[in-house]
Amino acid sequence: AQSVTQPDIHITVSEGASLELRCNYSYGATPYLFWYVQSPGQGLQLLLKYFSGDTLVQGIKGFEAEFKRSQSSINLRKPSVHWSDAAEYLCAVGLPTDSWGKLQFGAGTQVVVTP
Amino acid sequence: DTEVTQTPKHLVMGMTNKKSLKCEQHMGHRAMYWYKQKAKKPPELMFVYSYEKLSINESVPSRFSPECPNSSLLNLHLHALQPEDSALYLCASSQGQGDEQFFGPGTRLTVL
Numbered sequence: 001a002q003s004v005t006q007p008d009i010h011i012t013v014s015e016g017a018s019l020e021l022r023c024n025y026s027y028g029a030t031p032y033l034f035w036y037v038q039s040p041g042q043g044l045q046l047l048l049k050y051f052s053g054d055t056l057v058q059g060i061k062g063f064e065a066e067f068k069r070s071q072s073s074i075n076l077r078k079p080s081v082h083w084s085d086a087a088e089y090l091c092a093v094g095l096p097t098d099s100w101g102k103l104q105f106g107a108g109t110q111v112v113v114t115p
Numbered sequence: 116d117t118e119v120t121q122t123p124k125h126l127v128m129g130m131t132n133k134k135s136l137k138c139e140q141h142m143g144h145r146a147m148y149w150y151k152q153k154a155k156k157p158p159e160l161m162f163v164y165s166y167e168k169l170s171i172n173e174s175v176p177s178r179f180s181p182e183c184p185n186s187s188l189l190n191l192h193l194h195a196l197q198p199e200d201s202a203l204y205l206c207a208s209s210q211g212q213g214d215e216q217f218f219g220p221g222t223r224l225t226v227l
Contacts, residue, residue, distance in 0.1 A: 032213050034215055036218075041203065041221070041223060042221065043119075043121075043205055043218035043219050043220040043221050044158070044205070044207075044216075044218040045218070046215050046216075046217070049215050051213065090157055090158075094213060096212070096213055098212060099165075099170075099211065099212050100146060100163045100165055100170050100171055100211065100212070101146050101163075101209045101210070101211045101212050101213065101214055101216065102160060102163065102171070103160075103216060105157035105158060106157065107156075107157060108155075108156075108157055110155075
């Protein structure tokens with residue numbers, strides 16, 4: 001069955017420390033991959049996307065992601081976390097064959113930043 | 116302009132009321148989406164419009180009625196809702212196949 005898995009429901013990180021969020025997918029072919037961030041009660045903001053090509057993808061707000069085809073994963077990283085990075089992070093997958101651009105979301109990872 | 120706007124930001128309604136949510140984008144996107152998001156859950160797709168035609172209805176109850184008056188506007192008409200329909204309703208738009216979706220800030224709906 002097709003699925004998107006974010007194994008970590010909740011992560012606590014100290015300000016200034018590095019952050020890595022995991023996302024695994026299970027699809028027949030390599031899908032389009034997205035990372036979104038959502039602050040409480042707000043809409044989703046796209047951090048980065050991967051379609052093909054270079055497996056290291058740079059995003060906004062200092063985030064980057066590494067795509068690993070062999071592991072069916074795209075993990076999100078930030079070298080030094082700021083207090084404003086506290087939010088919900090959602091991995092999403094889109095199929096190249098889907099005409100409507102539908103996305104399947106993972107369950108999300110809540111990131112808490114401590115002083 | 117890469118913005119999707121939604122009005123109102125907050126809405127409180129009774130179970131007998133009729134209200135509407137509005138979404139607007141001026142990016143020339145051909146696809147527009149309505150999502151429902153409950154607390155601490157990912158967004159759930161409700162409807163997809165493509166070229167102003169309803170393309171996907173994810174088995175949403177008829178008390179939710181979408182409408183796409185033109186390529187920039189998307190409405191969600193609400194009638195006889197239940198308290199369990201209380202949620203954040205998100206609108207998004209995209210070019211469609213393979214493109215990222217741009218999300219609005221959402222409407223926080225409370226049904227009393």
